[in-house]
Amino acid sequence: MTRPDYAALEAELSGLLGARGVSSDMRQREKASVDGARMSPIIAELLPLGIADLVAFPTTADEIAAVVAAAVRHGVPITPRGRGTGNYGQGIPMSGGLVLDMSRARTIHDVSEGAITADAGAPMAALEQAARATGQQLWMYPSTVHSSIGGFLAGGSGGTGTIAHGSNDGGFVAALDVVTPATGADIAHVEGEAALGYVHNYGTAGIIVRATVRLEPLQEWRGLYASFPDFSGALAVLRTLGRLQPLPRLVSADTPHVTAQLPPDPAFPAERSSLRMIVDVAALDEAIAVIEGGGGRIEDVREGPSVSSDISVLSYNHPIEWLQKSEPGVYFHVEVSGDALVERIDEVHAVYPGGQLHIEAGHRAPIGMLAGVYESPEAVLAGIERLGELGVGVHNPHQWNVDFRLAETVELAALTDPDGLLNPGKLNPAYAGPTKGAVR
Incomplete structure (x- = not known):
């Protein structure tokens, strides 16, 4: 296959976006070709997965469209990029080409x-x-x-x-x-x-x-910080807190070991399990009563516009990321869900060596991130099978394939992108799901 004329594309994009709107500088290309994939030891072993030949920085929706049209005319693969906060390689340009950095289109x-x-x-x-x-x-x-x-x-x-x-x-x-x-x-x-x-x-x-x-x-939110002597105390009240009316925006909890790795905060006392809530002020008193009735201790109640952001950044996979930073190269994680996370926590923790769960109240059942000491991709898959036997729903994030509505996306892309120029390497029709072919 003839290599696209990147110099010609760069010149065209420079005319469209200005000299600072496109770059072939190696430092810019390298910066635009990474995301948080090192959070996955499985993917980290495979890096680098690709590097951009060009990076474009459009500032409006119309400029984004014009850049895409130009790249298509030149037969150049296009990898879209936002703020680069993804963790599993989905924003890495595996086929090189153009990284379309849209972080300046902020209107x-x-x-x-x-x-x-x-x-x-x-x-x-x-x-x-x-x-x-x-x-x-x-x-x-x-x-x-x-x-x-x-x-x-x-x-x-x-x-x-x-x-x-x-x-x-x-x-x-x-x-x-x-x-x-x-x-x-x-x-x-x-x-x-x-x-x-x-x-x-x-x-x-x-x-x-x-x-x-x-x-x-x-809603008028409060940031509620509580702690328990152990993780079982936090688990015992989590589902009740998640059903309070008005519904909270977030309820999450960590084991004492994970809590100890979070950014220093007086609300995270040593050797205790942390529970955090974004709770409607109308439900605050009831939340406090549930926590204290379950043996917990209120560490702080905070208010102001930053309440949601301050607690949100310690949810989802972020606590596990802090755990990984504290012990580099040791832990991996999988996404988990189900009541078994509460009812069978000792068995869940035992699936992987050093098991540590971050848990949140979910829409229908608890959700969370289960961390363990990384041994091999095969051990990860074997653990997923065991978790399934325990009644835990599992998604293995250590892959970059589209796994939401895959068949529909393949069908749509055949019409919208017949030459396969959009984020090549990520839409794999043979992808078999989170327990087969998900890790390499």
């Missing part, structure tokens, strides 16, 4: 009743701030609060707000503006089921350039 266009519209690179924290100014809040708020809206929708699956709403795959997205090789420089507007076709598939069927997502009325 928030409209905040209306029940919805907010912004360009793909707008940080989620900025959307939340804009919503608050109108007496509203985001329906779903990510654990990585500075991730971009486009990156969160294309790559993420849930966040703060999951208790009430489930994952972001459903009602969070009202409409998307997308660009594909088939549309050229034209932007397509999609809603409903059509919009869902571009969610959580890493830009393999189309690149989100602008999004309209759902808002809800602003």
Whole structure:
């Protein structure tokens, strides 16, 4: 295959975006070609997976579309990138080509009743701030609060707000503006089921350039920090706390060992299990009563606009990331769910050496991240089988393949990207799911 003329594409993009809007500098290319994949020891063993030949920095949705059209004309693969906060290689340009860095396309266009519209690179924290100014809040708020809206929708699956709403795959997205090789420089507007076709598939069927997502009325939140002598105490109250009315935005807890690795905070006393809540002020007294009735101790109650962000950044896989930082090269993790996380915790912890669970109240059942000492990919898969026998739902994140609506995405991409230029290597029709072919 003839190598694309990257010099010609760079010249064209320089005319479109200005000299600072495109780069072939090696430092820029290397920076744009990594994400948080080192969080996975399985993927880390395979790095580097690819490096960009060019990086483009459009600042508007129209510029994003024009860059995509230019790259397609030159036959150049395109890997979309938001803030680079993904953890498993989905944003790494495995075929080289152009990395489309959309982090400068940050305009928030409209905040209306029940919805907010912004360009793909707008940080989620900025959307939340804009919503608050109108007496509203985001329906779903990510654990990585500075991730971009486009990156969160294309790559993420849930966040703060999951208790009430489930994952972001459903009602969070009202409409998307997308660009594909088939549309050229034209932007397509999609809603409903059509919009869902571009969610959580890493830009393999189309690149989100602008999004309209759902808002809800602003609630008066408090950040509630509690601790228990051991993890079993936190587990015993977690589901009850997750059902309080109004529903909390987040309830999460960690073992004493994981708690000890979190950033220093007086609310994390030594040798105790931490439990944290984003709780509606109307349910605060009841939450305190449940915690104290279960043998817990209230460490602090905090208020202010940063409550959600401060506690959100210690949810989802972030506590396990702090655990990994404290002992580099030791731990891996898998995503887990189900009541067995509470009812059979000793057996769950025993599946992997050094087992440590971060747990959260979920939409229907607890969810969490189970960490263990990494031995081999085969040991990871064997543990997944054992967890399934215990009644634990498991997703193995140590792979970069699209695994949400795979068949539908393959079918859509055949129409929107017939030459396979969008994020090559990530849409694998033969991918067999989280327990087969998920690790290498």
